[in-house]
Each structure stands twice: as C-alpha cells, then as structure tokens.
Amino acid sequence: MRIISISAVKGGVGKTTITFNYGEWLSSQGYNVLLIDTDHQCSLSQTYNLFTNEETIYNAFVNKDVNIHQIHQNLSIIPASPMLDELEVELSKKHNKDLLLMMWLEDNVDRIKDFDFILIDCHPDFQTVTRNAIAVSHYIISPIEPSQYGYMSKSLLLERLENFRDEVIDARTRETYISALPYFIGNRIRHNTKSSREFSDKISQDKGTIAMIPEKELFNRSTLDGIPLVQMEKDKDVAKTNKAFFEKLNSAFEQITEKVSE
Ligand SMILES: Nc1ncnc2c1ncn2[C@@H]1O[C@H](COP(=O)(O)OP(=O)(O)O)[C@@H](O)[C@H]1O
Numbered sequence: 001m002r003i004i005s006i007s008a009v010k011g012g013v014g015k016t017t018i019t020f021n022y023g024e025w026l027s028s029q030g031y032n033v034l035l036i037d038t039d040h041q042c043s044l045s046q047t048y049n050l051f052t053n054e055e056t057i058y059n060a061f062v063n064k065d066v067n068i069h070q071i072h073q074n075l076s077i078i079p080a081s082p083m084l085d086e087l088e089v090e091l092s093k094k095h096n097k098d099l100l101l102m103m104w105l106e107d108n109v110d111r112i113k114d115f116d117f118i119l120i121d122c123h124p125d126f127q128t129v130t131r132n133a134i135a136v137s138h139y140i141i142s143p144i145e146p147s148q149y150g151y152m153s154k155s156l157l158l159e160r161l162e163n164f165r166d167e168v169i170d171a172r173t174r175e176t177y178i179s180a181l182p183y184f185i186g187n188r189i190r191h192n193t194k195s196s197r198e199f200s201d202k203i204s205q206d207k208g209t210i211a212m213i214p215e216k217e218l219f220n221r222s223t224l225d226g227i228p229l230v231q232m233e234k235d236k237d238v239a240k241t242n243k244a245f246f247e248k249l250n251s252a253f254e255q256i257t258e259k260v261s262e
C-alpha cells in the first residue's frame, strides 16, 4: 500500500482536481483506491455528492466512528467535514496531535489493508490536519503552477517539511516519524506564450518534478459534473477530439505511478 498526500501551501493549484482524476485513473487501472478528503472546504467530497457531517474523517481525530463510503468497485472515500478547521484549536494542547491519523490507521488496519493506494486531499496549509496527513504518507505530491508564485510555494513546502521532520522525532532514538518524500508536478501547463514556456521548461528540469499536466478546460467539467476524465475518454468523440491531451495526461499519471511505486 502507498499513502500519498496531495498537498501545497497554495490554494487553487489543482490538488482536488488531481486527487479526483488520478484516483479514478488508478482505479481504472485495477488498483483499489481510497480517497480521504481532509480539506474543510470539502470540495472532493462534494464532487461525489457527499454533503455530510456524520462519521467523516473528523472523527478519526476525536476517537469516534468513521464511515468509508464505497463509490464503485475499486474506489472508496472518507469525506471531509466543514468542522475540520476547528480541530486546530481543539487539539492544540494535545500531545501527539500530529500523529492522531497515524494511530487511527493503525487501529483500523483491517478496514484499510485491501487498498493499494490512499490519496489524501489536503487544505492549502501546513497545520495540524495537514501535518497528520503528511505524517502517514510515503509521498507528497505537490502541484505547482508555472509562475514565480509556483516557485515560491515549492520552496516553502520543502522548508516546512524539513522543519516538521526535525520536530516530530522519537525522543529516545531521535529518529523522525516523518518519511514522506516530496515530489512536484507542473500543472496547468500552457505552451502558447514565451513566459509560460520558460516556466514550464524550468519546472520540468527541476529535480523532484515527476510529471507535467496540461491546462485543459475538461478538468473544470470533470469536477463540476463529478465525471472523471478517464470516464470521459470512453466517449469516442471526446477521445478523438482530445487525443493529444489524453496521451499527455495518461503518460503523466503513468510517470507518477512509477515514481510512487519505487
Ligand atoms: N490542468 C488544469 N487545466 C485547467 N484547469 C485546471 C487544471 N487543474 C486545475 N484546474 C482548475 O483550477 C481550479 C482550482 O483547482 P482545485 O483542484 O480546486 O485546486 P486546489 O484543490 O489546489 O484548491 C478548478 O476550477 C479546476 O478546475
């Protein structure tokens, strides 16, 4: 099993869109996938029409029951709660507050052991709930936009991860609990202007960048309608009109999968 946090310090960079479409793509490849929405904005949950405050991932932090919703044969989701952001204050005095999700996964190993991939969609921050997600992850996948801001948020994430590694250590062995490897993917890649080309080139040559995803209006449609691109591609007309795009997208997803399977 691989656990991957889709995380960035910046909002609107494609975390939810990628979690949804990559998760569905993995499931179409025959992998059994669990999505976990840890963003109190609940966008991923809403993509699956889950507007609920019952037995969400919130409960994993307060020792109550969590419901795993099966969407289809190879894909399940634990929805988020709008109350997740209140945990910041509620947990502030708790020891081990960054390792609560780790403990929940251990306590619930029988329910999750059959998943090949767990993808965790994060809120754009590095606070308690996100730190919990990162603490259980083998990998962090962080979308970056081809711009100066994209660059800044990349170094910010790396810096915070480094500090987090130093903070969460076993007092006796001094070893860190945090083993997540950070990888970046360029998102919303356009090739129509000089500056976007320059930034894409710069990003793609960076160490740690493992894939590039093109800018495409279809992404918007997919989350709005709750229809993943891998499903849209089954429509022969859509596949034909967008042949080059689907080739790029599928090879990006293959590259990511190769990296996180190492
Ligand atoms: N590759 C892309 N091409 C076009 N639009 C995209 C792409 N990736 C994301 N978007 C759009 O950008 C907006 C923000 O994406 P979202 O996944 O909600 O970001 P985040 O979860 O990081 O806040 C959405 O409207 C989404 O449809």
Ligand SMILES: [Mg+2]
Pocket: 015, 016, 017, 039, 043, 122
């Ligand atoms: Mg989001």
